[in-house]
Amino acid sequence: MAVCVAVIAKENYPLYIRSIPTENELKFHYMVHTSLDVVDEKISAMGKALVDQRELYLGLLYPTEDYKVYGYVTNSKVKFVMVVDSSNTALRDNEIRSMFRKLHNSYTDVMCNPFYNPGDRIHSRAFDSMVTSMMIQVC
Amino acid sequence: MEGLTLSDAEQKYYSDLFSYCDIESTKKVAANGRVLELFRAAQLPNDVVLQIMELCGATRLGYFGRSQFYIALKLVAVAQSGFPLRVESINTVKDLPLPRFVASKNEQESRHAASYSSDSENQGSYSGVIPPPPGRGQVKKGSVSHDTVQPRTSADQQEPASPVVSPQQSPPTSPHTWRKHSRHPSGGNSERPLAGPGPFWSPFGEAQSGSSAGDAVWSGHSPPPPQETWVSFADTPPTSTLLTMHPASVQDQTTVRTVASATAANEIRRQSSSYDDPWKITDEQRQYYVNQFKTIQPDLNGFIPGSAAKEFFTKSKLPILELSHIWELSDFDKDGALTLDEFCAAFHLVVARKNGYDLPEKLPESLMPKLIDLEDSADVGDQPGEVGYSGSPAEAPPSKSPSMPSLNQTWPELNQSSEDTAIVHPVPIRMTPSKIHMQEMELKRTGSDHTNPTSPLLVKTSDLSEESKINSSVKFASGNTVGQQQAGVVAHPPAVPPRPQPSQAPGPVVHRPVDADGLITHTSTSPQQIPEQPNFADFSQFEVFAASNVNEEQDDEAEKHPEVLPVEKASDPASSLRVAKTDSKIEEKTAASVPANVSKGTTPLAPPPKPVRRRLKSEDELRPEVDEHTQKTGVLAAVLASQPSIPRSVGKDKKAIQASIRRNKETNTVLARLNSELQQQLKDVLEERISLEVQLEQLRPFSHL
Numbered sequence: 126m127a128v129c130v131a132v133i134a135k136e137n138y139p140l141y142i143r144s145i146p147t148e149n150e151l152k153f154h155y156m157v158h159t160s161l162d163v164v165d166e167k168i169s170a171m172g173k174a175l176v177d178q179r180e181l182y183l184g185l186l187y188p189t190e191d192y193k194v195y196g197y198v199t200n201s202k203v204k205f206v207m208v209v210d211s212s213n214t215a216l217r218d219n220e221i222r223s224m225f226r227k228l229h230n231s232y233t234d235v236m237c238n239p240f241y242n243p244g245d246r247i248h249s250r251a252f253d254s255m256v257t258s259m260m261i262q263v264c
Numbered sequence: 265m266e267g268l269t270l271s272d273a274e275q276k277y278y279s280d281l282f283s284y285c286d287i288e289s290t291k292k293v294a295a296n297g298r299v300l301e302l303f304r305a306a307q308l309p310n311d312v313v314l315q316i317m318e319l320c321g322a323t324r325l326g327y328f329g330r331s332q333f334y335i336a337l338k339l340v341a342v343a344q345s346g347f348p349l350r351v352e353s354i355n356t357v358k359d360l361p362l363p364r365f366v367a368s369k370n371e372q373e374s375r376h377a378a379s380y381s382s383d384s385e386n387q388g389s390y391s392g393v394i395p396p397p398p399g400r401g402q403v404k405k406g407s408v409s410h411d412t413v414q415p416r417t418s419a420d421q422q423e424p425a426s427p428v429v430s431p432q433q434s435p436p437t438s439p440h441t442w443r444k445h446s447r448h449p450s451g452g453n454s455e456r457p458l459a460g461p462g463p464f465w466s467p468f469g470e471a472q473s474g475s476s477a478g479d480a481v482w483s484g485h486s487p488p489p490p491q492e493t494w495v496s497f498a499d500t501p502p503t504s505t506l507l508t509m510h511p512a513s514v515q516d517q518t519t520v521r522t523v524a525s526a527t528a529a530n531e532i533r534r535q536s537s538s539y540d541d542p543w544k545i546t547d548e549q550r551q552y553y554v555n556q557f558k559t560i561q562p563d564l565n566g567f568i569p570g571s572a573a574k575e576f577f578t579k580s581k582l583p584i585l586e587l588s589h590i591w592e593l594s595d596f597d598k599d600g601a602l603t604l605d606e607f608c609a610a611f612h613l614v615v616a617r618k619n620g621y622d623l624p625e626k627l628p629e630s631l632m633p634k635l636i637d638l639e640d641s642a643d644v645g646d647q648p649g650e651v652g653y654s655g656s657p658a659e660a661p662p663s664k665s666p667s668m669p670s671l672n673q674t675w676p677e678l679n680q681s682s683e684d685t686a687i688v689h690p691v692p693i694r695m696t697p698s699k700i701h702m703q704e705m706e707l708k709r710t711g712s713d714h715t716n717p718t719s720p721l722l723v724k725t726s727d728l729s730e731e732s733k734i735n736s737s738v739k740f741a742s743g744n745t746v747g748q749q750q751a752g753v754v755a756h757p758p759a760v761p762p763r764p765q766p767s768q769a770p771g772p773v774v775h776r777p778v779d780a781d782g783l784i785t786h787t788s789t790s791p792q793q794i795p796e797q798p799n800f801a802d803f804s805q806f807e808v809f810a811a812s813n814v815n816e817e818q819d820d821e822a823e824k825h826p827e828v829l830p831v832e833k834a835s836d837p838a839s840s841l842r843v844a845k846t847d848s849k850i851e852e853k854t855a856a857s858v859p860a861n862v863s864k865g866t867t868p869l870a871p872p873p874k875p876v877r878r879r880l881k882s883e884d885e886l887r888p889e890v891d892e893h894t895q896k897t898g899v900l901a902a903v904l905a906s907q908p909s910i911p912r913s914v915g916k917d918k919k920a921i922q923a924s925i926r927r928n929k930e931t932n933t934v935l936a937r938l939n940s941e942l943q944q945q946l947k948d949v950l951e952e953r954i955s956l957e958v959q960l961e962q963l964r965p966f967s968h969l
Binding site for chain 2: 184185186187188217218233234237238239240241248249250251
């Protein structure tokens with residue numbers, strides 16, 4: 126179950142960030158921010174020539190004591206970062222992948238909306254509800 | 265005139281009635297004609313009416329002022345309760361029921377009276393008076409919190425428990441008002457008066473704190489009396505009111521549809537379509553939208569690109585956020601372009617929003633674009649989008665998912681048929697070869713009489729033949745899936761030849777075929793076999809079994825198996841099946857099981873996944889049936905035991921076959937046990953693998969550091 130979901134633009138500012146409201150959300154924001162470095166590291170590690178073959182799913186970016194941070198980057202350098210509770214051991218890699226896939230699809234739908242200007246914050250209700258579903262239960 | 269003390273309910277009711285009579289909206293005088301009508305509707309004798317009028321002072325004044333009217337109503341109540349009409353009685357008579365007016369036009373008021381009298385009565389009366397479809401009614405009651413109509417007056421904020429308040433001029437909202445009524449007493453809510461579309465609303469809205477009053481007034485004023493069944497709301501809203509229905513009800517409809525079964529959903533859908541859908545686009549509007557569409561895109565089958573649509577809708581001066589939401593709702597296939605239907609839906613939503621209606625969370629069903637027109641090759645661009653839509657719902661945002669179920673139900677044929685075909689899939693494929701064979705056999709032998717049940721028969725006959733000729737395991741899978749998944753058609757694996765004795769535990773499926781085939785087959789054998797094959801044993805005894813079994817098992821099988829058996833018997837004299845069937849039932853069972861066992865023994869592992877699947881599927885489904893079958897087999901065995909031994913028509917062959925049958929049976933059970941054990945092992949291994957993967961995953965990050 127994701128505790129925090131963030132969509133980061135190419136320029137590394139957040140387009141959408143949302144966490145479960147129970148805890149100190151700033152902590153999650155900070156984790157997402159620090160994970161961006163790891164994302165960049167992974168992207169650059171792949172090499173420029175392999176950009177096309179680069180897999181979108183980055184996998185576990187780094188684990189902390191309580192949480193694990195997963196990353197996913199699109200071809201347009203829009204990054205999805207997901208913070209997951211470590212205690213949720215049942216969460217497998219495939220499930221994380223599917224969650225990112227759903228995120229990506231929803232993001233695409235948001236992009237398709239002509240009233241959405243790329244670079245704006247995402248206010249789509251559909252996107253919100255999708256993220257809510259991810260946070261409530263494991264997808 | 266003495267002062268008149270009225271209870272709250274009375275106050276509300278009387279004010280409603282006064283408003284009803286106050287056709288000139290003077291708020292002071294009730295029209296005489298209306299009042300007289302009302303009194304006549306009270307079913308009081310004329311002289312009583314005259315007396316009332318005199319008492320209340322109207323005859324003196326010449327008109328019905330509000331106080332006179334109220335007094336008159338009170339007197340009506342007094343008279344209806346049987347008390348003598350006195351001026352004093354208006355205040356002295358305690359706990360007077362509200363006056364009842366029972367003319368057809370005033371049914372509502374009578375209902376109101378009933379409603380206002382007491383909460384419990386309301387509930388009861390409404391349930392008696394208005395029988396809304398249970399799903400809808402319950403949903404409506406449950407989903408009271410839908411509040412998508414923005415408040416017109418800030419005074420009363422709609423409580424979450426209060427029913428949806430959107431004013432609906434046209435009857436369609438009556439059911440909701442009725443439910444509102446039923447909820448009012450319980451909730452005691454005060455609805456916001458809704459100014460918007462209804463001119464009636466304004467005089468009463470502010471004046472009356474009781475929402476029920478507003479409802480009463482409203483329903484009193486609705487031109488046709490609200491029907492009791494919400495199906496009959498066929499009046500179209502005045503074209504001037506674009507959107508009258510609160511989206512909540514639409515959502516209720518969709519919610520109900522998602523909840524209800526397919527058939528119920530069909531009914532509800534029919535009903536909702538039959539009565540006025542508030543989000544429905546009228547023809548005028550549709551025409552207007554189409555014209556607007558043409559200005560952007562002359563080809564009606566084409567679609568408007570997103571940028572053009574954006575410019576167009578930006579002209580409506582709605583905030584971008586709302587336009588964005590409208591787009592999300594209306595772009596059904598998420599292709600960034602609007603087809604004609606999508607465009608109309610979007611336009612309709614824009615218009616609604618401009619008129620002050622809140623946007624729904626999901627697209628109302630009436631606004632949903634039609635499904636793919638499969639013959640429409642022009643919309644190739646849309647087709648993949650739409651097809652993709654049907655595929656993408658799984659991934660679509662949840663906001664679509666509520667609409668998806670309704671969508672699915674909108675086109676139930678597509679979805680359900682696909683489901684059916686998917687379910688049925690495994691069966692026909694497997695059975696084809698033997699099916700054909702069985703068909704041939706059957707056609708040769710049984711003639712035209714059996715043509716009708718051929719299809720189910722073939723399923724079963726194929727099972728039989730498969731057992732005898734092909735791997736029984738295969739047949740197991742197919743037969744069981746057929747038996748189990750074709751709900752209602754075949755409860756048991758069809759046409760599986762009589763299986764080993766019921767005592768064999770590992771073969772729950774086996775039992776079933778034993779029962780099914782062994783017993784049922786006999787039913788028809790007697791009438792058919794005897795004339796054809798005099799060598800066969802006397803099947804009259806089997807009729808008893810068959811009769812006993814037919815009662816237990818499905819009639820389908822009873823019909824099918826007998827026909828199957830005669831076919832088989834006639835076709836293959838060497839088959840143990842037939843031999844088995846010629847013998848006593850027990851022998852029959854064993855004989856029948858021989859071919860099955862033989863085939864099983866020969867190629868036990870040929871289709872490993874199939875028995876697995878069968879087991880996985882059938883085990884779950886068979887378990888509840890195992891008991892049934894064991895009971896049946898028990899009954900059978902008892903019956904069989906009681907039966908006299910049947911003379912054997914074939915001696916030597918039978919013995920050999922029986923022996924082989926027994927051997928195969930044993931092999932069968934052994935293999936079945938082995939299979940289950942292997943399955944268990946496989947599961948364990950998979951679990952280990954998963955746990956190892958997890959560990960690997962945890963260790964992986966460290967490899968990067």
